[in-house]
Amino acid sequence: MxxxxxxxxxxxxxxxxxxxxxxxxxxxxxxxxxxxxxxxxxxxxxxxxxxxxxxxxxxxxxxxxxxxxxxxxxxxxxxxxxxxxxxxxxxxxxxxxxxxxxxxxxxxxxxxxxxxxxxxxxxxxxxxxxxxxxxxxxxxPLHLVPEPVGAAAHFASFPGRTLAPGQALAVYDLGAGTFDVAVVGATQTGFTVLAEDGLPDLGGLDVDQALMVHVGREVSHRDPQRWQRLLRPESTADRRARRALQEDVKAAKEALSRHPQTEVPMPEPFADVLVTRGELEALVRPSLLRSVELLSRMIAVAGLTPDRLAGIFLVGGSSRLPLVGSLIAEKLGVVPSSLDQPETAVALGAHQVSADGISMRTQNVPGPIASSGTVPATPYPPQMASTPAT
Ligand SMILES: Nc1ncnc2c1ncn2[C@@H]1O[C@H](COP(=O)(O)OP(=O)(O)OP(=O)(O)O)[C@@H](O)[C@H]1O
Ligand SMILES: [Mg+2]
CATH class of the missing domain: 3.30.420.40 (ATPase, nucleotide binding domain)
Incomplete structure (x- = not known):
């Protein structure tokens, strides 16, 4: 097979x-x-x-x-x-x-x-x-697997992390496009999504954009017209310059997860800009606080408290931002887990779940195609019956 x-x-x-x-x-x-x-x-x-x-x-x-x-x-x-x-x-x-x-x-x-x-x-x-x-x-045959179910299955595949039926895990997925949070429970036959929500306006691309605006504030006074041409390019040369700058800003953001400060190389006539982790964290803290509040709310919606979870699992490349882990620990009192490369957890875990081992207990993802059914929300763990896949 x-x-x-x-x-x-x-x-x-x-x-x-x-x-x-x-x-x-x-x-x-x-x-x-x-x-x-x-x-x-x-x-x-x-x-x-x-x-x-x-x-x-x-x-x-x-x-x-x-x-x-x-x-x-x-x-x-x-x-x-x-x-x-x-x-x-x-x-x-x-x-x-x-x-x-x-x-x-x-x-x-x-x-x-x-x-x-x-x-x-x-x-x-x-x-x-x-x-x-x-x-x-x-x-x-094609089968659909909700991303947090993949992540939960990956977590549960690690020795010592197995989820017994009735246990639940929160998945905090901060990727490039969106923030997605889910509480996933283990059933006798697989997994059930107990609560899920997301923020469509929070992802690595939005962090890049915030850092780009910050860099602009630092340098644009030198030549405001040139800066505007970089933001709204009309010529091929300007488009290339903007693309290169976007790449450099993204690389600087990623470097700040490893180093306290780094430089963004700038196109002429601007001087290179020194950015610090503290500056980046000040830019993203309000958005990350919203994400942690949503995580907290979903745990409550699932009828649970943070201490009753098997863990809070960080996935998605942007969860490498050190502020993510520290805000979760500070606000929820649980140190989250990130097991290996956060980008690969969802695909690796999709391997661990068969199509008939997935169910959804949330109300807003019903449909004829996905492997999902809908049952009313009750505190977890209930009598442990899983909803059969359709
Ligand atoms: N060290 C790092 N620090 C901060 N962000 C990082 C780091 N490494 C990668 N990223 C960011 O992670 C994002 C990519 O993550 P990932 O591959 O999980 O997203 P995706 O699955 O493509 O997006 P989505 O799940 O939203 O569809 C990019 O925005 C990237 O800049
Ligand atoms: Mg992703």
Whole structure:
């Protein structure tokens, strides 16, 4: 049995394969565990994805979409002069993953593909994902796994972390596009989502944007017109300069999780800017406080208190921000866990859950497609009956 799990994220896609009884492993694309979910439309409409798309974006940023998942509600994307259906853009990303998997399987196809999705996605968005997988050439059965269920299953797969039926885990997922929080309970047969919510305006991209504004405040007085041209570029040269600056700001943000300060290289005529972790934390603290309040509320909605959880599990690349862990510990009195690479937890965990082992107890994610049913919210653990998947 060959099972492929794919977490198509806002900025990164991660695929995990288990084949011929071997333990699941991350499928590296272009030598990396995470592939940028980016798409670039060549003249003539051919779609290039991943690192190749990012490289091509430097030549013509107008033909580039770094975060197609963020635009799942739009029918089409305008890339340069080409109109690209959004499911085709997502299909191009998935096709790259499927092709690499088939190559690594010596030409064989997977027998089952599991696609993860935000717990808050309704049937329309889930259908876009499914149609993208079919467009990308998937011919085997497809199963949908809510991202927090994948994360919880990954947590529970670690020795000493097994969740007994009746135990529950909070998943705090701060990725690139959104913040998603869920409380996931273990049942006799799998997992049930007891409570979930999210903040659509909080993710790594929003942190990048806040840091960009901060940098602008530091330097724009030197040449306000040039700064405006960087923010709203009209020429190819300005678009390239803005793209390079966005990359440098993102890299500086990530470096600040490891170092107390770093420099952002700036285009002429601006001087390079020194940024400190303290400055970044001041910028993001209000948003992160909102996320921790939502986490606290979801634990209460699930009928639990932080001390009764098996843990609070941090996933998503932006959960590497040290302030995330310290705010959770300060406000909830629980030191959260982050087990390994927070970007790969969801895809790795999707391997541990079968389609009929997932249920949803929250009200806002019913639908005919996802592996979900709906039962009324009651304090957890109740009589431990799991809702069968549909
Ligand atoms: N060391 C770090 N410090 C802060 N942020 C980081 C760090 N490393 C990665 N990130 C951020 O994590 C984000 C990517 O995380 P991830 O791959 O989990 O997101 P995603 O799955 O693509 O997004 P989503 O789950 O919202 O769809 C990027 O915004 C990236 O800048
Ligand atoms: Mg993600």
């Amino acid at each position: 060959r099972i492929l799990s794919v977490d198509l994220g806002t900025s990164n896609t991660v695929a995990v394969l288990s084949a011929h009884g071997m333990p699941p492993r991350v499928v590296e694309v272009d030598g990396s565990a995470t592939m940028p979910s980016a798409v670039f439309a060549e003249e003539g409409g051919t779609l290039v994805v991943g690192r190749d798309a990012e490289r091509r974006a430097r030549l013509d940023p107008t033909r580039f979409e770094p975060n197609p998942k963020r635009r799942v509600d739009e029918q089409t994307l305008l890339l340069g002069t080409d109109v690209v259906p959004v499911n085709e853009a997502l299909a191009a990303v998935l096709r790259r993953v499927f092709d690499e998997t088939t190559r690594q399987l010596g030409g064989e196809q997977p027998d089952e593909i599991r696609l993860t999705h935000p717990a808050q996605w309704g049937p329309v968005r889930r259908n876009v994902l499914l149609s993208a997988a079919r467009l990308a050439g998937a011919r085997c």
